[in-house]
Structure formats: C-alpha cells, structure tokens
Amino acid sequence: MDRIPILKMGNCLLVTIQVDMHDELASALQEDLTQRVSESGARGVLIDISALEVVDSFIGRMLANIAALSRIMDARTVVVGMRPAVAITLVELGLALPGVRTALDVERGMNLIADHAAGNGTHGRPAG
Amino acid sequence: MPDTVTSRLPDLLSRNERQVLENWIRLQLATGGRRDAIREDDLRSQSRQFLELFTRAIRDNTDPHSSAWSPVREMLGDMSRTRARQGFTPGETAAFVFSLKQPLFQMLRDESGDGTRLADETWTLSVLLDKLGLYTTEIYQQGREEVITRQQEEMLELSTPVVQLWEGILALPIIGTLDSARTQVVMENLLQKIVETGAGIAIVDITGVPTVDTLVAQHLLKTVAAARLMGAECIISGIRPQIAQTIVHLGVSLDEVVTKGNLSDAFAVALERTGRQIQAASRA
Numbered sequence: 436m437d438r439i440p441i442l443k444m445g446n447c448l449l450v451t452i453q454v455d456m457h458d459e460l461a462s463a464l465q466e467d468l469t470q471r472v473s474e475s476g477a478r479g480v481l482i483d484i485s486a487l488e489v490v491d492s493f494i495g496r497m498l499a500n501i502a503a504l505s506r507i508m509d510a511r512t513v514v515v516g517m518r519p520a521v522a523i524t525l526v527e528l529g530l531a532l533p534g535v536r537t538a539l540d541v542e543r544g545m546n547l548i549a550d551h552a553a554g555n556g557t558h559g560r561p562a563g
Numbered sequence: 564m565p566d567t568v569t570s571r572l573p574d575l576l577s578r579n580e581r582q583v584l585e586n587w588i589r590l591q592l593a594t595g596g597r598r599d600a601i602r603e604d605d606l607r608s609q610s611r612q613f614l615e616l617f618t619r620a621i622r623d624n625t626d627p628h629s630s631a632w633s634p635v636r637e638m639l640g641d642m643s644r645t646r647a648r649q650g651f652t653p654g655e656t657a658a659f660v661f662s663l664k665q666p667l668f669q670m671l672r673d674e675s676g677d678g679t680r681l682a683d684e685t686w687t688l689s690v691l692l693d694k695l696g697l698y699t700t701e702i703y704q705q706g707r708e709e710v711i712t713r714q715q716e717e718m719l720e721l722s723t724p725v726v727q728l729w730e731g732i733l734a735l736p737i738i739g740t741l742d743s744a745r746t747q748v749v750m751e752n753l754l755q756k757i758v759e760t761g762a763g764i765a766i767v768d769i770t771g772v773p774t775v776d777t778l779v780a781q782h783l784l785k786t787v788a789a790a791r792l793m794g795a796e797c798i799i800s801g802i803r804p805q806i807a808q809t810i811v812h813l814g815v816s817l818d819e820v821v822t823k824g825n826l827s828d829a830f831a832v833a834l835e836r837t838g839r840q841i842q843a844a845s846r847a
Contacts, residue, residue, distance in 0.1 A: 515794060519754030522789040537794040539761055544794075 439464045441471050447479040447548050448472065448510075453486045461497040468501055472508050479548030480505050483541055485516030495530035502535040511536060511551040515544040572684060573622040579670050584614050586666035594662070613638060614663075625687055627694045636698060643702040653703040660696040664689065723749045725756040732833045733762045734826065738771030746782035750789055757795045764833040765790055768826045770801030780815040787820050796836070798822070800829035 437460060442449040448471055450464070468480065480501065487494075502512035515538045517525075525532065538544035576583070588610050592603065616635045623631035639660070646656045671684050723745070728734045735753050739745075753765060767786065772779070787797040800823040802810070810817060823829040834840060 514792075517793045519751060519758060519789070519793065522754060522792040523750060525792055526785045526789045531788040532792060537792055539757070539763060539794040543763070 438467065441467055443471070443475055443477065446475075446477050446552055447481060447545070448475065448477045449481050449483070451483040451486070455489060456487065456494050456497075458493050461494055465497055465501055465504070469504050469508070472505055472510050477510050478552040479545075480510050480512045481541065481544045481548060482512065482514050483516050483544075484514060484521070485518070487521060488518065490521050490524055492528050492530060495525050495528060495532065498535060499530065499532050502532070506534065511548055513538055513544040513547050515539065515541050571680075572625075572687065573618065575670060575674055576618045576621060579674075580614060580618055583663075583666045583670055584611060586669060587614070587663055590665055591659070591662055609642060609659075613642075613660075617663075621691075625691050627691060627698065635695065639695060639699050640702045643699040644706055647703050647706055653700045656699045656703060657696040660692055660699060664692055667692075719745060719748055723752050725752050727756075727760060727762070728766070728830060729834065729837075729839075731760075731762050731764060731837050732830070733757065733760065733765045734768060734830075735765060736768040736771060736826075740774065741772060741779045741782055743778075743782070746779075746786065750782075750786045753786065754789060754793060757790060757793055762795060764796050764798065764836055766798045766800055766826065766829045766833060768801040768829070769799065769806070770803070770826070772806070775806045775809055777813050777815060780810060780813065780817075784815075784817070784820070796821070798829045798832060800824065800826050 437454070439450060439452060439454075439460060441464075442451075448468065450468065454460070471477070472480065482498070482501070498512075498514060502514075505512045513536045514532070517537065536547055538547055588607055591606060591610065613635070616638055620632045620635050623629070626632070627635070642659075643653075643656050647653070667688050668685055671681055671688070723735070723737070725733055725735050733753070733756055735749065737749065741749070753767075756762070757765060767783065769775070769783070775783075783799065787799070790797045798821045799817070802822055802824065821829075821832065823832060831841070
C-alpha cells in the first residue's frame with residue numbers, strides 16, 4: 436500500500452500530501468506520524484496540503500486528530516498552504532479545526548514551529 | 564371546437580384581410596393616443612405584418628403555443644421588446660393584440676347568419692387573441708427580469724472589492740446587506756486574494772453593513788474561520804454600537820475574533836502584528 440513519506444528536518448517532521456487522500460492513506464499517515472513523533476522527539480509537524488484539492492469530513496477530522504495527538508506529545512502541528520476551496524469546504528462542514536495552527540506557506544509554517552521549539556509558546560495564533 | 568368552425572375562419576380571414584386591417588388600424592389610431600411614441604407608418608406595417616402572419620398561422624390550428632404559430636410569437640416578442648424600449652407600458656402592447664378583436668368580431672357578424680356558429684367562432688378567436696396578448700406581457704416581463712438579474716450580478720461583482728492596504732495586509736470593506744450568495748462571493752474573493760498576495764492579515768470592515776442578524780454574523784464567522792484555515796488572520800472592524808448590541812443580544816460569540824471600532828484602529832493592529840509602526844515624520 437502507498438504511504439505518504441514523512442521527512443525529518445532538524446527537530447521538525449515534514450509531510451507533503453501530493454496525492455488524493457483516501458481514508459486508508461489518511462489512517463496510515465496518522466499512525467506513522469505519531470510513531471515518528473515519539474521516536475524522533477520532534478517539536479513540530481508541518482503538513483503541506485497545497486496540492487490537496489478535495490477534502491471530506493474524514494480528512495478534516497484526521498488533521499484535527501493529528502494536531503491533538505502531537506500536542507499531547509509536545510509537538511506543534513502547522514497546516515500550510517490550504518486552498519481557498521478546501522478552506523470553504525471545511526468551514527461548511529463545520530470543521531474549523533480549532534487547535535490546528537495554520538500558515539500561508541511553508542516558510543511561515545517553519546517560523547511558527549521554530550517559535551514553539553524556542554519555548555515561545557505565546558506567539559502566533561491562539562490554540563483555540 | 565368542431566373542425567368546421569376552425570376551417571371556416573382562415574377562409575373568412577383571407578377574404579376579408581384588407582377590410583379587417585383597415586378597420587383595425589383606424590381603431591388603433593382612434594383609441595391609441597400614443598401617436599407621439601410610434602409613427603403611423605410603423606403602426607401600419609406592424610399591423611399588416613401581424614395580420615398576415617396571423618392569417619397564415621390560423622390555417623394550421625388555433626393553438627398559439629404550437630410550432631405553426633412560432634412566426635407570430637417571434638414577431639410579437641420582437642415588438643414587445645422594441646415597444647418596451649420606446650416607453651410603452653405592457654398594457655399598451657397587449658392592447659395592440661386585443662384591439663384586433665373588434666374588427667374580427669365585426670367581420671364574423673357580417674359573414675355569419677347562424678347564431679351558434681357565430682358564438683363558437685367568436686369564442687375561438689377570443690381565446691386565441693387573449694393568449695397572444697398575454698404572451699406579449701410575458702415577454703415584457705422576461706425582458707425586465709433579465710435586466711434585474713444582470714444588475715444583481717453586476718452589483719455582486721462590484722460590491723466586493725478586496726484592497727491591499729499594505730504589504731501583507733488586505734482590507735475588505737463590505738457595503739450593503741450580506742446574504743448567503745453574497746457572502747460566498749465575498750469569501751471566495753477574499754481567500755483568492757490571500758493566496759495571490761500571501762497576505763497574513765485581512766481586515767473585514769462592516770461599517771457599510773446596515774443590519775447584522777444571526778445569519779450575517781454566522782457568515783462573517785465562517786469567513787474568518789476559512790481565512791484562519793488558510794493561515795491568515797482576520798480582524799473585524801467598523802462594528803457600530805447598534806450592531807454590537809444586536810450581536811450581544813443574539814448571543815453570537817465573537818470571542819475568537821479580533822474586533823476593532825474602526826478601520827484605522829484595525830490597520831494599526833495589523834501593522835503591529837506584522838512588526839511595523841507608524842511614526843510622525845520629524846520636521847526638518
């Protein structure tokens with residue numbers, strides 16, 4: 436089965452979703468990611484969804500789950516590059532993803548994670 | 564209607580076309596009273612054309628919605644639109660068709676000796692002309708509705724500009740009532756612009772929104788949530804005292820949204836967030 440690669444960069448894990456997400460892939464990613472966070476002790480998880488064109492409630496919940504899981508393990512999840520159509524869909528589905536931090540591009544997302552790693556937890560958007 | 568009745572009408576009409584036309588035009592000129600809006604020549608040619616088409620179509624059947632009548636419908640449609648532009652009321656345009664009744668009934672009375680037959684034929688013609696008259700009104704209304712729809716769309720486009728105030732700061736001044744369709748456009752415009760400019764902060768100014776109800780508030784919150792999902796922060800500004808009262812009375816929570824009284828305050832906050840500040844220029 437396909438798996439989405441998880442790259443490690445410093446103390447941050449990088450996930451780029453380039454394919455259409457289906458439910459199994461999403462579950463697998465969720466498992467892999469928690470595994471990797473605990474193994475590597477990463478302080479941040481950056482998920483780039485700029486190539487994702489279609490979301491459903493399941494994917495939305497998966498994103499929220501990943502954020503919740505990594506928060507427990509003291510890593511901050513930042514979702515970057517969400518498309519307008521995807522954002523509108525998620526809001527209409529009632530999934531405003533509280534607790535997930537967002538940024539416009541990877542660079543800003545890395546800054547948010549760097550802030551968190553530096554122990555400066557108050558900067559950026561409130562966790563909701 | 565029995566076939567004999569309908570089959571007699573075309574013959575009668577063809578035979579008396581000239582007479583009917585003369586009577587009709589005379590009648591229209593006498594009662595019309597719109598000599599200023601349309602020239603007599605135009606009226607004559609329109610009447611002649613209509614009667615010709617009418618005579619031809621009635622040979623087939625008396626159902627004005629059938630294909631045999633499509634030239635008549637087309638002509639009436641054109642006429643209705645032209646007259647609407649010339650300032651005719653729909654009633655006056657319909658009266659053009661209705662006024663044909665009198666000369667036609669006159670013709671029937673002169674020709675027919677049989678009372679029952681006369682009544683039947685009168686009825687057939689009456690129904691037919693009524694339908695045609697109503698058709699002109701429908702066309703008129705359609706034209707109106709097209710104009711209204713187009714204007715609505717134009718308004719939708721015009722009324723939702725997203726402007727860039729500074730590098731990384733967008734402003735969206737909303738003017739007029741927010742409904743679902745408009746909010747959708749507003750939201751899409753804003754999000755698209757966020758992607759294009761990479762702006763981190765968007766100020767939604769609602770000074771020009773006359774009323775806020777739960778639906779509008781919900782729409783605003785959705786816009787804010789969608790912008791947040793994309794990684795931009797929203798500030799709502801221009802909340803007037805009455806609107807603040809309404810929002811609180813409605814129990815809508817704007818806790819998670821930064822709100823400011825006016826656009827300049829919101830702009831100051833936005834500058835601060837992006838690490839800038841405004842300073843008075845020192846005098847040289």
